[in-house]
Amino acid sequence: MCGIVGYTGGRQAAPVILDGLTKLEYRGYDSAGIAVSNKSGNIDIVKAKGKLQVLCKVTHNGENLDGFCGIGHTRWATHGEPSENNAHPHCNEDNTIVAVHNGIIENYVPLKEKLIRRGYKFYSETDTEVATKLVDYYYKKYNDPLRALTEFALHARGSYALAVLYKDYPGEIFAIRKDSPMVVGYTDGGAYLASDVPAILKYTRNVYYTDNYEISRLSANGVKFYNLDREETEKQPSVITWDAEAAEKGGFEHFMLKEIHEQPDVVRNTLNCFVRDGEIDFGELNLSDEDFKNFDSVIITGCGSAYHVGVVAQYVIEDLARIPVRVEIASEYRYRNPVLTGKELLVVISQSGETADSLAALREMSAKGIKSLAVVNVVGSSIARAADAVFYTKAGPEISVATTKAYSAQLIAVYLLALKLAKVRKTITENRYKGFLKELATLPEKISGILGNKSEIQKFASEMMDRKDVFFIGRGIDYATCIESSLKLKEISYIHSEAYAAGELKHGTISLIENGTLVLGILTQNSLVEKTISNLKETESRGAYVAVLATEDVAGIPANFRKLFSLPGVDGHFSASIAVVVMQLFAYFLSVLRGNDVDKPRNLAKSVTVE
Numbered sequence: 055m056c057g058i059v060g061y062t063g064g065r066q067a068a069p070v071i072l073d074g075l076t077k078l079e080y081r082g083y084d085s086a087g088i089a090v091s092n093k094s095g096n097i098d099i100v101k102a103k104g105k106l107q108v109l110c111k112v113t114h115n116g117e118n119l120d121g122f123c124g125i126g127h128t129r130w131a132t133h134g135e136p137s138e139n140n141a142h143p144h145c146n147e148d149n150t151i152v153a154v155h156n157g158i159i160e161n162y163v164p165l166k167e168k169l170i171r172r173g174y175k176f177y178s179e180t181d182t183e184v185a186t187k188l189v190d191y192y193y194k195k196y197n198d199p200l201r202a203l204t205e206f207a208l209h210a211r212g213s214y215a216l217a218v219l220y221k222d223y224p225g226e227i228f229a230i231r232k233d234s235p236m237v238v239g240y241t242d243g244g245a246y247l248a249s250d251v252p253a254i255l256k257y258t259r260n261v262y263y264t265d266n267y268e269i270s271r272l273s274a275n276g277v278k279f280y281n282l283d284r285e286e287t288e289k290q291p292s293v294i295t296w297d298a299e300a301a302e303k304g305g306f307e308h309f310m311l312k313e314i315h316e317q318p319d320v321v322r323n324t325l326n327c328f329v330r331d332g333e334i335d336f337g338e339l340n341l342s343d344e345d346f347k348n349f350d351s352v353i354i355t356g357c358g359s360a361y362h363v364g365v366v367a368q369y370v371i372e373d374l375a376r377i378p379v380r381v382e383i384a385s386e387y388r389y390r391n392p393v394l395t396g397k398e399l400l401v402v403i404s405q406s407g408e409t410a411d412s413l414a415a416l417r418e419m420s421a422k423g424i425k426s427l428a429v430v431n432v433v434g435s436s437i438a439r440a441a442d443a444v445f446y447t448k449a450g451p452e453i454s455v456a457t458t459k460a461y462s463a464q465l466i467a468v469y470l471l472a473l474k475l476a477k478v479r480k481t482i483t484e485n486r487y488k489g490f491l492k493e494l495a496t497l498p499e500k501i502s503g504i505l506g507n508k509s510e511i512q513k514f515a516s517e518m519m520d521r522k523d524v525f526f527i528g529r530g531i532d533y534a535t536c537i538e539s540s541l542k543l544k545e546i547s548y549i550h551s552e553a554y555a556a557g558e559l560k561h562g563t564i565s566l567i568e569n570g571t572l573v574l575g576i577l578t579q580n581s582l583v584e585k586t587i588s589n590l591k592e593t594e595s596r597g598a599y600v601a602v603l604a605t606e607d608v609a610g611i612p613a614n615f616r617k618l619f620s621l622p623g624v625d626g627h628f629s630a631s632i633a634v635v636v637m638q639l640f641a642y643f644l645s646v647l648r649g650n651d652v653d654k655p656r657n658l659a660k661s662v663t664v665e
């Protein structure tokens with residue numbers, strides 16, 4: 055998983071490319087590199103291990119590199135350790151073909167062996183060097199820059215967004231993609247290429263989302279597209295409507311904190327787009343009421359936090375719409391042999407729309423004829439394009455690796471899906487339906503209320519900062535909130551934590567409770583709080599320090615339990631939307647207090663486009 059940027063046009067290329075790469079660091083940040091064709095027609099390459107800042111320093115923010123056409127890369131290692139040698143761009147032996155790549159070439163070993171047999175030598179451990187030399191091989195064979203890329207596509211298996219500079223074609227960038235994102239932008243005097251829109255938003259709002267196996271050819275005069283037969287194709291441009299500010303930190307210390315604070319707006323925006331005049335309007339979804347009536351079950355899949363949204367959805371949809379729901383981890387589901395009726399609705403949840411396992415699960419199911427709905431935040435992403443229908447969450451670009459606002463927007467998507475199914479299938483009355491929609495409209499204000507009192511959570515975090523283990527327990531939807539809360543804590547504070555269905559803890563794991571272990575109980579489900587309180591007491595009697603996150607109307611909480619926060623009252627179906635905000639802030643403050651890199655936690659990346 056990596057980020058790539060390319061630019062050709064009237065400006066000095068390197069500063070534009072480096073600036074673009076800073077917006078893509080969420081895609082990877084263990085090394086970076088840049089290649090620019092200089093005035094004498096040669097291609098200069100500079101690479102540096104570590105964050106992009108190191109490369110910026112070495113090149114004086116790109117000022118040191120002459121030239122108007124170039125490509126850059128920020129890396130998150132897959133093949134070969136993070137090092138200058140393994141960093142992109144990679145080149146052929148005489149430095150006449152230089153490439154950057156995002157994705158994984160799955161058959162790079164046999165390809166490498168074949169190239170070695172033909173006399174090629176390799177200096178790095180990367181699949182990208184193999185890709186570059188494969189392009190070189192076919193370029194030398196056919197003397198055609200387009201043919202070299204189509205041959206590459208015919209021989210390479212896996213995922214790639216590959217951008218190439220040929221010394222013989224100064225001022226031009228050639229690119230091809232399959233299953234890895236790539237967007238191409240243009241202005242009067244130049245053309246841009248990037249893994250994601252924020253990288254080029256400062257320069258242009260006019261973009262093309264490129265398709266699998268499509269070749270893009272960029273020059274200062276414009277952009278051309280070709281298919282695998284090397285025929286030029288027509289393509290419709292899109293205009294980006296995002297505010298450039300939305301991709302910046304906007305005054306907050308970290309993107310994560312900014313994104314946590316954007317949640318009231320994100321929830322409101324997502325609701326406003328799909329609820330009109332007290333009615334859910336799924337007009338843009340390409341799914342009819344007839345479809346919703348005919349599904350006999352719902353299968354939800356995703357990874358990480360997106361999977362956790364599925365766990366919430368399972369409770370809400372089954373309760374309201376009385377239709378069986380299964381939630382499946384995408385990396386498992388893609389290799390399962392499920393028993394299907396053919397009448398299932400597959401819901402794939404993904405912020406980025408590029409997660410390899412989620413995409414693969416979607417493809418497996420589509421091949422079996424199952425109708426799919428993607429809940430995705432990134433417009434034009436691979437999952438969005440592969441699904442039959444798309445619900446675009448309106449979270450805007452999310453930069454912090456740990457997801458917050460996209461998770462919240464996904465929750466709204468699944469609530470609306472539950473209500474839509476319930477209405478069409480007549481499992482709730484019109485009055486209840488309207489009541490639920492009204493209740494949803496109160497969420498932004500309730501979330502704002504929590505944000506306004508975040509110092510309470512900060513204080514609690516400062517008291518807990520030395521804990522080694524934290525257990526989150528709850529039942530029903532509170533359990534679903536627990537698994538997300540625990541993941542947030544692990545991701546950014548590096549404190550070990552477990553999330554358990556409260557009733558399950560005693561079946562083994564309770565042996566880990568020691569004197570002072572922090573056990574956090576989430577109590578928002580009226581019919582279940584008594585049971586969870588009993589489970590909390592079981593841990594307390596084994597030495598746990600118990601704290602609870604409860605809605606204000608929950609009674610019967612023992613006086614000696616620490617109250618972490620009193621949540622505003624909310625219908626139990628939607629309580630995850632407010633409880634999670636407290637837990638996001640708890641994880642955030644712990645991460646800051648422990649001096650961690652909040653937005654770029656160790657070992658993680660925002661978008662996991664590998665298996």
Ligand code: G6P
Nearest residue numbers: 357358359360404405406409457
């Ligand atoms: C990565 C991120 C997680 C995220 C998961 C799924 O592992 O670090 O925060 O939940 O991918 O990402 P997606 O883009 O599919 O929602």
